[in-house]
Amino acid sequence: MRLSLTQENLSRALASVGRVVAGRSTLPVLANVLLTTDGNRLRLSATNLEIGINYWVGSKIEEQGSLTVPARLFAEFVSSLPHDNIDLEATDTNLTVRTPHYESKINGIAAEEFPTIPEVTTDPLLKLDSDMFRDALAQVVVAASADEARPVLAGVHMYIEDGQLYIVATDSYRLAEKRLSLGDDVTAELSVIVPVRTMQELVRLLGEADGELEMYLDDNQIMFRVGEIELISRLIEGQFPNYRQIIPKQAETSFDIDTAEFSRITKVASLFARESAGSIKLEIKAEGEVSIVSSDSEVGGNKSTAECAVAGEDGEISLNSRYLQDALSVIKSPQVTFAISGKLNPCVLSPAGDDAGDDYLHIVMPLRT
Amino acid sequence: MRLSLTQENLSRALASVGRVVAGRSTLPVLANVLLTTDGNRLRLSATNLEIGINYWVGSKIEEQGSLTVPARLFAEFVSSLPHDNIDLEATDTNLTVRTPHYESKINGIAAEEFPTIPEVTTDPLLKLDSDMFRDALAQVVVAASADEARPVLAGVHMYIEDGQLYIVATDSYRLAEKRLSLGDDVTAELSVIVPVRTMQELVRLLGEADGELEMYLDDNQIMFRVGEIELISRLIEGQFPNYRQIIPKQAETSFDIDTAEFSRITKVASLFARESAGSIKLEIKAEGEVSIVSSDSEVGGNKSTAECAVAGEDGEISLNSRYLQDALSVIKSPQVTFAISGKLNPCVLSPAGDDAGDDYLHIVMPLRT
Numbered sequence: 001m002r003l004s005l006t007q008e009n010l011s012r013a014l015a016s017v018g019r020v021v022a023g024r025s026t027l028p029v030l031a032n033v034l035l036t037t038d039g040n041r042l043r044l045s046a047t048n049l050e051i052g053i054n055y056w057v058g059s060k061i062e063e064q065g066s067l068t069v070p071a072r073l074f075a076e077f078v079s080s081l082p083h084d085n086i087d088l089e090a091t092d093t094n095l096t097v098r099t100p101h102y103e104s105k106i107n108g109i110a111a112e113e114f115p116t117i118p119e120v121t122t123d124p125l126l127k128l129d130s131d132m133f134r135d136a137l138a139q140v141v142v143a144a145s146a147d148e149a150r151p152v153l154a155g156v157h158m159y160i161e162d163g164q165l166y167i168v169a170t171d172s173y174r175l176a177e178k179r180l181s182l183g184d185d186v187t188a189e190l191s192v193i194v195p196v197r198t199m200q201e202l203v204r205l206l207g208e209a210d211g212e213l214e215m216y217l218d219d220n221q222i223m224f225r226v227g228e229i230e231l232i233s234r235l236i237e238g239q240f241p242n243y244r245q246i247i248p249k250q251a252e253t254s255f256d257i258d259t260a261e262f263s264r265i266t267k268v269a270s271l272f273a274r275e276s277a278g279s280i281k282l283e284i285k286a287e288g289e290v291s292i293v294s295s296d297s298e299v300g301g302n303k304s305t306a307e308c309a310v311a312g313e314d315g316e317i318s319l320n321s322r323y324l325q326d327a328l329s330v331i332k333s334p335q336v337t338f339a340i341s342g343k344l345n346p347c348v349l350s351p352a353g354d355d356a357g358d359d360y361l362h363i364v365m366p367l368r369t
Numbered sequence: 370m371r372l373s374l375t376q377e378n379l380s381r382a383l384a385s386v387g388r389v390v391a392g393r394s395t396l397p398v399l400a401n402v403l404l405t406t407d408g409n410r411l412r413l414s415a416t417n418l419e420i421g422i423n424y425w426v427g428s429k430i431e432e433q434g435s436l437t438v439p440a441r442l443f444a445e446f447v448s449s450l451p452h453d454n455i456d457l458e459a460t461d462t463n464l465t466v467r468t469p470h471y472e473s474k475i476n477g478i479a480a481e482e483f484p485t486i487p488e489v490t491t492d493p494l495l496k497l498d499s500d501m502f503r504d505a506l507a508q509v510v511v512a513a514s515a516d517e518a519r520p521v522l523a524g525v526h527m528y529i530e531d532g533q534l535y536i537v538a539t540d541s542y543r544l545a546e547k548r549l550s551l552g553d554d555v556t557a558e559l560s561v562i563v564p565v566r567t568m569q570e571l572v573r574l575l576g577e578a579d580g581e582l583e584m585y586l587d588d589n590q591i592m593f594r595v596g597e598i599e600l601i602s603r604l605i606e607g608q609f610p611n612y613r614q615i616i617p618k619q620a621e622t623s624f625d626i627d628t629a630e631f632s633r634i635t636k637v638a639s640l641f642a643r644e645s646a647g648s649i650k651l652e653i654k655a656e657g658e659v660s661i662v663s664s665d666s667e668v669g670g671n672k673s674t675a676e677c678a679v680a681g682e683d684g685e686i687s688l689n690s691r692y693l694q695d696a697l698s699v700i701k702s703p704q705v706t707f708a709i710s711g712k713l714n715p716c717v718l719s720p721a722g723d724d725a726g727d728d729y730l731h732i733v734m735p736l737r738t
Contacts (some may be wrong), residue, residue, distance in 0.1 A: 073668055075641060094669070102637060106669035194578045268449045268471060271442060299442055300463070300475035 001037055001065025001090040005057055007081050007099070013044050013055045014075035018228065022048040027115075032068035033075075034114045035095075037061050042088075045117055046071060051198050052117035056228040069095050074106060094169075094324075119231055120223035124214040125188050126165070128180070130226055133213050134206035136167055136178040137199055139330045139360055144196035145171035157195035157240040160186070168243060169196065172365075174323045175243055176330070179359040190362035193240055194222055198233035204230055239360070247363060248348055251339035253284050253315030254287040257308035257351045258294060259336045262290075263328045265304035267296045270321035272302040279367055280322040284340075286314050292321075318342045318367040327362040344368070370406055370434025370459040374426055376468070377448050382413050383444035384572060385598065387535050390440040391417040396484075401437035402444075402465075403483045404457070405431050410597075415440060415488055420567050423485035425597040433566070435480035438464050443475060486601060489592035492559050493583040495534070499571040499595055502582050503575035505547040505572075506568055508729055509697040513565035514540035524562035531553070536699075537612060538565065541734075544612055545699070548728040563591055563611055567602035574598055608630045616732065617717055620708035622684030626677035626722045629679055629706045631659075632697045634673035638663045639690035641671040647689040648736055651690045669681050686712045687736040693718075696731040713737070 014033065022030035025048070034045040042059040045052065067090040077097070078086070080143065087098040090108075093135035097104045135157070145153035150172075157168045165180040182188075202224055209226040216223040224231045269280045272294035283291045291305045317340045328336065340347045349362040391399035394417075394702045400534045403414040411428040414421065436459040444522045445453070447465070456467040459477075466473045472686065506525070509581045514522035519541075534549040551557075571593055575582065578595040585592040593600045641663035687708045696706065702720035709716045718731040 072669060077637060079638065080632070080633065101634070101675060102671070102673045104637075104641065104669060107667065148680075231707040257682050264449065264451070265470070267472075268446060271446050271449065272473065296474070298476065299439060300473060300474040302446075302471070304471045306470060319724070 001033070001067060001088070002063040003037060003059045003061045004043055004085050005036055005042060005059040006086045007083050007086050010042075010086060011075070011079045012208070013057045013083075014078055016208060017044045017053050017055050018071045018075045019201060019204065020046045020048055020051050020053045020089040025273055026278045029068055029109045029113045030115070031070060031072070032109055032114070034066065034068045034111060035070040035090075036066040036111065037064045044131060045053070045072075045114070046219050047115060049115065050195060050234055051201060052232040053201075054117065054230040054232075063325060065090050067093065068111055068114050069106045069108040077104060077106070077334070088103075117216045118221055120216045120218050120221055120232060122218055122308070124218050124225075125190060125217050126186070127330055128165075128213045128215065130182065130206050130213045132210065132287050134203055135332075137206075138203050139202065140167045140176045140178050141196055141199050142326050143168075143171060143176035143362070144169035144199075147171070151236050152193055152238040152240050155195055155236040156199045159191040165190070169239070170241065170243060172241075173230075173320070174365065175246070175325065175361075175363040177243075177361045178245060191215065192222060193236040193238065194233060195236060198222075198231065202231055205345060207336045208311075216256045221327075227353075229282065236330075246346060246359065248339070248341050248345055250341065251312065251348070252341045253286075253310065254311040254339035255284060255290060255308040255310040256288075256312055256335050256337050257290065259328060259334055259361065261306050262308075262338070264338060265292050265306050266321055266324050266328065267280040268273065268292075268304045270325065271300055272300060272304050273321050277347055278322050279318060279369065280321045280324070281316060281318045281369070282311060282338075282340075284315045286310050286312065290338075315340050315342075317347055319347065319365060321362055323364045323367050327364060331360070331362065370404070370437060371432040372411055372428045372430045373454050373456045374411060375429040375670075376447060376452050378426045379411075379455060380444070380450075381577070382426045383440070385577060386413045386415045386422050386424050386655070387440045387444045388570060388573065389415045389417055389420050389422045398437055398478045398482045399484070400439060400441070400479055401483070402440040403437045403480060405435040405436065405480065406433045414483070416484060416486050418484065419603055420570060421601040422570075422571050423486065423599040423601075434459050434682050436462065436464055436477045437480055437483050438475045438477040446473060446475070448515065466509060468658070471692045472711075475644075487590055489585045489587050489601060491585050493558060493586055495551070495555070497534075497582045497584065497585040499575050499582045501549065503572055503683060505549055506571050506575075507703075508731075509536045509538045509545045509564055510568050510572065511538075511695045511699050512540060512543050512545035512731070513538035513568075515565075516540070518699060520608040521562055521609050524564050524605040525568045526560075526562050528560040530555055532564060534559070534603050537609070537611065540611060541610075541613050542689070543696065543734065544732040545696075545732075546616075546730045548613075554684065559586070560606040562606070562607065563602060564605060567591075567600065571692075573601055574600060580642065582631050591608075611690055616730065617708070617710050617714055620681060620717070621710045622655075622679065622681040623658060623706055623708035624653060624677040624679040625706050626659065626675060626705050628697060628700055628703055630675050631677075631705060631707070632694065634659075634661050634675050635690055635693050635697065637648060637661075637673045638671055639694065641666065641669060642690050644668065647650055647691050648687060648738065649690045649693070650685060650687045651707075651709075653679060653684045655679050655681070659707075684711075686716055687738045688716065688733055689736060692733045696733060700729070700731065
């Protein structure tokens with residue numbers, strides 16, 4: 001293998017690919033990135049056996065070939081080099097890296113030892129606007145479980161119904177649902193659960209990549225392709241909870257409030273709620289005021305108040321402040337609607353204001369106090 | 370105690386004072402900040418028993434008094450509040466904090482339990498330009514030892530000789546010396562060793578404070594005052610090494626080089642020197658080139674080269690790359706001079722260029738390879 005390419009392109013590719021590399025693995029080659037010439041491009045690949053990534057970079061290929069090298073060292077090295085052309089040359093299992101002022105030899109592992117990243121060879125199931133899908137996904141992944149004890153909850157559920165793509169996650173304490181309109185001509189069928197780590201990685205990749213996102217599916221894998229990047233992931237088997245039944249149909253009390261102001265009083269209250277595992281109480285006054293109360297603990301107590309536009313009667317509910325903070329952090333509209341139906345039923349947050357749309361719901365279960 | 374002050378002023382003071390608070394201590398009150406009214410100001414104090422800080426903030430005092438409250442909670446709480454006036458009121462050992470929309474009660478500890486921060490009541494020994502002293506100190510503290518095994522090396526040595534203030538630190542592997550001219554009329558006598566943690570804190574404080582720096586000294590303490598802030602520290606007893614003798618008098622080989630370029634090739638080389646504990650070799654060619662070589666190890670090897678203006682003959686020396694990186698990070702001039710006298714003698718880095726001055730030296734001991 002012998003080729004040359006620009007420092008900028010190689011460095012950007014290595015940064016993205018490096019995030020997929022297995023942290024600590026018993027298989028040393030998983031800490032490496034696979035370099036393979038592919039026509040007039042260099043393909044960089046990495047996998048942690050759950051997620052695989054392929055990233056193509058335009059190169060001047062002098063001699064075809066492939067080799068794996070330690071991903072972290074190679075990425076750090078290339079990112080430290082000046083913006084210049086870089087020559088790569090493989091000899092046995094060594095990679096020689098040359099620029100006008102730098103020459104390094106990196107010890108690698110033969111490409112044959114690298115696990116095969118499965119290929120998905122179907123036609124694309126869906127094509128989506130990258131930015132729109134990234135924003136949608138970022139609003140949902142926050143609600144997924146970090147705990148693998150119930151695998152389906154450590155995933156993001158996507159399904160199509162009546163020309164709409166639903167993206168849902170829940171850790172059983174809160175739930176986020178985003179709806180994207182696909183248009184009437186879309187007849188694709190879809191119902192999958194994708195690991196949340198794949199979706200978090202996809203959010204980051206879409207933030208860097210340009211172009212339309214294509215989604216491919218086969219029996220037990222999903223592939224996302226955007227620009228010169230492919231992300232391939234296993235799917236989670238199992239039945240996603242029938243969550244629709246817990247979405248409250250109507251509200252006894254609701255208010256519209258400035259999102260930043262609501263965030264701020266929640267944050268202040270949470271400082272005093274650490275000993276009580278984040279427990280805070282919202283007190284809503286029909287005349288137009290919401291207070292967040294952290295009850296007295298060893299460190300002290302707090303009451304934070306903001307004005308808001310209330311519909312309905314007085315109400316109160318106890319919540320985990322972290323879930324409320326998470327929900328507010330992903331609602332990007334300047335105004336947010338908060339709705340409750342008594343202190344034992346889940347509360348619903350959604351974007352408010354004229355252009356907010358009705359395509360996003362964030363539900364938080366109450367604490368029984 | 371009852372008073373009011375602005376959120377900005379209180380938050381800034383708490384951020385500075387909070388850095389001095391003891392991390393984990395068996396004495397709970399050391400995790401607190403002491404609030405004491407003092408005329409028409411509020412004094413905030415903290416101590417970790419090695420360093421003490423007093424920070425005055427202009428306030429509207431309604432009722433004199435004092436109380437201690439948990440420093441971290443109070444600082445986080447105040448920094449989360451909007452820019453507004455804040456009312457503080459102490460009742461027994463509780464502090465009530467009120468703003469138009471927030472009301473908190475923080476549980477404190479009586480002021481009497483707070484250890485006395487010693488007072489230094491002498492006249493000022495020296496008055497110095499804050500920015501100049503901060504820059505000087507920042508160039509020196511990097512060379513002090515982090516290890517308390519030899520206490521004097523975990524300190525910064527300051528002394529006055531022939532109208533010059535010398536600031537020196539060494540961990541026995543490298544040494545930094547900065548010289549500040551005080552002017553002919555300064556007759557003060559000084560020879561102290563100040564804990565490096567005090568000096569690191571002083572660098573930060575001087576970055577935030579305005580005004581001249583005053584230095585006060587008594588038998589076993591030093592106090593720095595700038596604006597409305599006092600930093601009081603114990604001194605380290607003992608004899609600082611007689612370091613002058615190790616400063617090389619002349620160089621067999623030296624070169625001037627772009628500081629950023631030298632930093633960059635050092636950083637790249639250091640990536641390959643991790644297995645060899647940072648060991649790198651500089652090869653200087655009299656015709657105008659320096660190469661940094663990391664010898665082959667399990668990960669690979671590297672040679673990075675830069676052009677430079679060499680005086681003298683060819684030379685080479687082995688160094689710890691971290692010490693070279695540290696030295697280059699505090700030399701702020703665009704050009705730096707690097708000088709050696711054989712591979713067994715220390716090398717000397719100093720600012721180069723027309724306006725660089727000759728008031729700073731950074732010495733690094735070679736590695737014997």
